[in-house]
Amino acid sequence: MSKHVAYAPFIDFEEDAQIRAKDQARVIALREKKGWLFRLLLGLVLIGPGVLVMIADNDAGGVITYAQTGAAYGIGFFVPALLLSGFIAYVVQEMTVRLGAVTHRGHAEMIWGRYGAFWGWFSLVDLVIANILTLITEFIGVTLGLGVFGVPHLVSAAAAIIIDILVLLVLRYYAWERVSLWIALGNLVFIPLALMAHPQWSTVVSAFSNWHIQGGFTPTFLFIVLANFGTTIAPWMLFFQQSAVVDKGLTVLDIRHGQIDTAIGTVAMVAVAVALVILTGSLVYGMPGAANLDIQQILSVLGQRLGPLGEDLFALGLVEAGMIAAIALTASTSWATGEAFHWPKSINMPARKAWRFYLPGILSALAAAGVVLIPNAPLGFLNLTVQVIASIFMPAAMLFLLLLLNDKTIMGEYTNRKWQNIAAFSIVGLLVILNGVYGLSVVMPHLF
């Protein structure tokens, strides 16, 4: 009898599905019980893909981007802008929950299957290249952060890669998810740091009313806007969350919890991003050359203003941001390649049976870690290249998502509602406009 689950009248479950069935049994058992405690436990069991994708979005590159944004522009335009980007991220990511829960297929698999090999290869190659480049910035973030504590780069890069690989290889999906969630908690350290900066809350509140842009609308401002949007909404997030939803075994019964999971993640992500802007906006902005400080200089300033504790906490946050994103990106690469080439595609699979699933993710992480150890690796250039690839790739990724979510033959009653289509098409429009304006500023800079 065929082992391909989509085409068999009876379902042949392999090892990963057996483990997933146990995870599902846990959910079913909790769902059948009454009472607020079991509702809470059900929520905690179902939480995962949404929180992870949003927290991992506050990666090392994101932390650096937000810190530099606050240093350059203070507490102004970007505080309300980040709230808007959070709403945008929720609208986009919620769609992947429904798509994964209804179809039980990952994003790469769906693009390949519905739109053919050209768009399948386009998406996969873009994703893998962007993931590797992003992984480089994550490991650089880890080495920079641990460098504050005197840990040599070689040691910190080695430790990061070992943890990244072990977490993926040794743990099955549910344990991998729980461990990752605990690591993700560390992202919240930036919130007490922002409070330690004693920001002027009146300035924060007034930022929402005047949306003031320091220095006016310049090409540099535009690049910063693109960088912020690029770091908030990244293509890997679509692939990651949908694959995680599938590997977790969420069904249409779990869509509501998936939406809540994504909302919680969004709130946490925005809170941390705003905290970072407020932190450097309060302590670094206004200093001579603040707009051009790199992250090590910003760390140094934080150390002077907040003391060693402040610098250490920021460094730890940077390490955590790099680590959680590395874990997410490595999994994302493995899932996408597994789905694209019909290899095993589950973290539940043991390594010896599913080596083809684990290998792309591990190789991408090893390649990234190797680049990090090259002296004077151009972090800024790499960060920018990631943003550029994302800005090219994101409208395409969004378009595929929208087409799939409006396809009744796939989604049935779970297609997008009108407001979701309006919001999502507006987001695509915004991304195309931002990128178009960027393009104009490149070709005709005298216009700006």
Add this chain to the structure above:
Amino acid sequence: MNRDTIKLVARPDNLTPVEMTKAHLQGWVRVVFWGLRVYILAMIVLVFIGFARGHV
């Protein structure tokens, strides 16, 4: 029976992956896909120009 597999009668709304066939692109969707190709090409050209001119 292969020792590594178990057979279950699964509910149709459970974990069965949706059956997939290639979408037949027509009408406005076809136009959008061509627009996407043009957009990607234009962006790649602009990015190269941007790097060459040192705007980034």
